[in-house]
Amino acid sequence: MSYEEIHESIEVITFFEQGKLHPLRFKWQGEVYKISRVNSSWSVQEGLSRQYHFSVTANTPDCFELVFDTADFNWKLARVYLEG
Amino acid sequence: MSPRLSQSPSQPLSVNPPVWEHQVETTRPKTILHIDADAFFASVEQGFVPALRHRPVIVGGTEDQRGVVHTASYDARKQGVYTGMPLRQAKKMVPDAVFLKGDFEHYKAVSQIFENIYYQFTPVIEMTSLDDAYLDLTGTLKVHGKTPAELARIIQQKVYRAVGVTVSCGVGSAKFIARIASGVNKPNGITSVAAGTELEFLRPLPVEELPGIGPRARESLHQLGVFTISELAVVPKAVLMQRFGVNGRKFWEFANGTDSREIKQRDLPKQISRETGFEEDVSDQELVFEVLHYLTERIGKKLREDGLVAKTVSIKVEYSDHKRTIKARSLPESTASTDAIFRMVSTLLRETPLRRLRVHRVGLAVSKIDCLNLQAELFTETSRRETIEATMDKIRQRFGFTSIMPASQINLQKHYRMEKSGYVLHAPALTR
Numbered sequence: 001m002s003y004e005e006i007h008e009s010i011e012v013i014t015f016f017e018q019g020k021l022h023p024l025r026f027k028w029q030g031e032v033y034k035i036s037r038v039n040s041s042w043s044v045q046e047g048l049s050r051q052y053h054f055s056v057t058a059n060t061p062d063c064f065e066l067v068f069d070t071a072d073f074n075w076k077l078a079r080v081y082l083e084g
Numbered sequence: 085m086s087p088r089l090s091q092s093p094s095q096p097l098s099v100n101p102p103v104w105e106h107q108v109e110t111t112r113p114k115t116i117l118h119i120d121a122d123a124f125f126a127s128v129e130q131g132f133v134p135a136l137r138h139r140p141v142i143v144g145g146t147e148d149q150r151g152v153v154h155t156a157s158y159d160a161r162k163q164g165v166y167t168g169m170p171l172r173q174a175k176k177m178v179p180d181a182v183f184l185k186g187d188f189e190h191y192k193a194v195s196q197i198f199e200n201i202y203y204q205f206t207p208v209i210e211m212t213s214l215d216d217a218y219l220d221l222t223g224t225l226k227v228h229g230k231t232p233a234e235l236a237r238i239i240q241q242k243v244y245r246a247v248g249v250t251v252s253c254g255v256g257s258a259k260f261i262a263r264i265a266s267g268v269n270k271p272n273g274i275t276s277v278a279a280g281t282e283l284e285f286l287r288p289l290p291v292e293e294l295p296g297i298g299p300r301a302r303e304s305l306h307q308l309g310v311f312t313i314s315e316l317a318v319v320p321k322a323v324l325m326q327r328f329g330v331n332g333r334k335f336w337e338f339a340n341g342t343d344s345r346e347i348k349q350r351d352l353p354k355q356i357s358r359e360t361g362f363e364e365d366v367s368d369q370e371l372v373f374e375v376l377h378y379l380t381e382r383i384g385k386k387l388r389e390d391g392l393v394a395k396t397v398s399i400k401v402e403y404s405d406h407k408r409t410i411k412a413r414s415l416p417e418s419t420a421s422t423d424a425i426f427r428m429v430s431t432l433l434r435e436t437p438l439r440r441l442r443v444h445r446v447g448l449a450v451s452k453i454d455c456l457n458l459q460a461e462l463f464t465e466t467s468r469r470e471t472i473e474a475t476m477d478k479i480r481q482r483f484g485f486t487s488i489m490p491a492s493q494i495n496l497q498k499h500y501r502m503e504k505s506g507y508v509l510h511a512p513a514l515t516r
Binding site: 001002003007039040042043044046048049051053055057063065071081083 | 131132133134135136139180182184189190192193194197247248482483484501504505
């Protein structure tokens with residue numbers, strides 16, 4: 001297993017429920033990934049904004065770390081953990 | 085029980101002293117729970133990314149970087165990797181290990197989750213580090229109606245469900261008993277030492293299990309023919325004090341099952357330090373200077389955030405031959421001012437004898453730390469600088485650390501990735 005640092009902006013379909021975020025799908029480099037499981041999440045205060053980090057598993061064996069920043073309501077793909 | 089008051093307002097108040105609940109209970113043995121996360125940094129990464137579980141994970145830097153292992157998962161430890169081992173050596177030893185730089189902000193956030201869980205069980209908590217805490221359960225056991233071991237199991241489950249990290253727990257009547265007990269059954273274990281059985285538990289253990297006994301003290305005790313705690317317990321206190329000073333008395337007390345230390349909700353750190361290496365050894369003095377300035381900014385912010393001041397500043401410069409130069413000096417007065425600390429750093433750096441070698445690593449530490457004295461001097465030049473720094477702190481609090489930076493640190497962008505929370509320094513990236 002290895003990982004790659006990406007830090008690229010991505011598009012994410014998100015479901016907001018009772019103050020919680022649920023990323024459902026994301027599009028990276030033209031490909032759509034359906035999130036099958038949110039493994040874990042944590043958040044950090046960065047000035048007035050907050051960054052939410054999600055570890056998600058999509059319809060591939062790989063695992064992705066997505067980051068949502070409330071400063072600009074932007075999603076980023078921080079890194080990819082690659083199987084094999 | 086409340087104090088008895090006289091019924092009539094005309095009569096003087098009864099002078100019977102009040103008897104408070106907690107005074108009655110002081111004779112009851114304490115119940116201290118020590119909780120220690122197992123291979124914390126590596127476990128946090130494994131908890132966050134399940135694909136990393138049951139794989140050797142090494143936190144400290146990527147495999148092609150220079151630097152040392154900060155934390156190795158238990159799978160990596162089984163294959164011989166230990167904290168402090170060079171990353172490249174670890175790669176040779178465990179080629180299939182996953183090497184991670186680590187993210188201090190992530191670990192801090194997880195530690196906060198730990199703390200929130202602990203507060204569900206007692207208000208008396210001492211967080212001694214991000215992954216290590218003492219809980220005084222003496223006053224809350226009845227409320228929960230469970231044994232300490234049962235509470236420890238519930239805490240373990242809550243922590244694992246929240247962040248996927250396993251913790252080991254030790255229960256005892258004193259801090260050091262609980263601490264030793266938590267290390268007995270790792271990972272994810274619980275060890276309880278019932279009140280009255282402390283000496284029985286301690287006797288067979290080697291002396292280095294006691295807090296404060298490091299490799300030097302251990303060697304010294306071995307020279308005396310003292311190997312186990314039972315042997316240490318019978319050495320006269322005076323002999324230990326002669327050999328180890330005040331620590332000798334502590335060793336004797338610990339060996340005889342005594343520990344008067346209370347759970348402190350907040351303890352002053354002895355030292356705050358930040359250090360980093362370079363991607364490649366550098367000969368650029370300006371870069372060394374800028375990195376030290378940046379580290380000073382981080383330390384100044386930490387001091388002010390925590391309401392602390394420091395008196396002694398020390399810098400460390402490690403060269404490509406791994407020889408180090410360390411210089412330290414005290415400031416005229418304790419301070420939390422980045423500017424005052426950096427002026428001392430500059431002086432120390434100027435006085436550091438130049439070697440014709442490249443610089444491998446630099447570090448900065450402040451010590452003799454105290455709480456901020458609110459009666460600071462008035463009408464001094466420092467108060468103007470403190471105002472500037474306080475304003476910078478406010479801006480950073482609102483917009484992130486890198487929203488306002490000294491111009492001298494802009495060049496660092498060429499060498500490090502800048503995030504809102506600061507530069508991502510080279511291994512260990514845990515210096516943020």
